[in-house]
């Protein structure tokens with residue numbers, strides 16, 4: 393075979409997957425950013441002043457998972473491994489969950505609802521301490537985990553459709569659809585509200601995501617039956633890599649069938665992120681945010697730089713909480729669909 397043909401074949405078989413991160417960088421940043429505008433007058437000035445930080449750092453928890461042990465399970469919970477009615481039966485509070493299942497089991501299947509509550513506690517403390525660095529860091533991070541808890545595929549062991557022949561659906565739902573179609577969403581979600589029971593609220597998020605899961609999987613499966621394979625996918629060139637992606641036609645049809653689901657979950661995320669920030673601030677005694685340091689400390693700046701560096705130079709192991717981490721392997725080396733190997737922590 394001519395070199396050229398081999399090259400073309402390789403290009404087509406070493407297709408990058410529909411990579412993405414939880415919600416995609418795009419959606420995470422948008423959620424954190426828009427949350428700022430729903431805050432009450434006593435808070436909005438402060439958050440607006442630091443909106444760039446809040447937005448840019450919305451994706452840090454995903455970036456950190458390469459460097460920080462124990463990071464990955466904070467982004468999801470595989471409810472279905474605990475049985476059919478897990479959503480209703482799981483202990484809501486960490487201590488009770490540990491007593492029933494043990495910490496190792498919980499860590500193995502994800503801890504997002506408990507981690508959100510932990511973040512809320514820490515953010516409250518940071519407000520009490522009037523610690524600007526921690527307030528910003530925890531606000532940005534917490535926004536990330538809350539948004540993740542709103543994603544249906546973050547609540548199942550079948551997080552990428554790998555158990556039902558629907559590989560790639562994860563990034564399809566949470567990255568490609570919002571990137572392609574969220575411009576028309578209505579993001580006016582109203583004012584942030586006080587959360588009486590932060591731990592239970594985190595479970596409400598997980599519940600709303602998990603109850604949407606059936607549609608996420610079923611509609612994709614139904615549409616796949618209706619679409620010819622060559623209509624379902626198309627190819628996009630980014631840089632010098634050809635990506636196989638869900639076609640625009642298929643994406644729009646799926647989006648229509650979901651009937652506003654992605655928008656609903658994004659709206660829920662925006663409103664809830666702001667509400668947790670607000671609740672932490674109230675619980676800290678409503679400190680005057682105008683009295684805080686005007687910018688992050690040099691130490692914090694260095695820490696962020698280090699984190700960035702670690703991310704850029706890190707191993708970038710193919711692992712991600714809710715994404716097919718697909719090692720690029722030529723098709724003929726394995727039987728994996730499209731030549732990609734699925735891996736997850």
Ligand SMILES: [Zn+2]
Pocket residue numbers: 413414453454467536540713
């Ligand atoms: Zn995430």
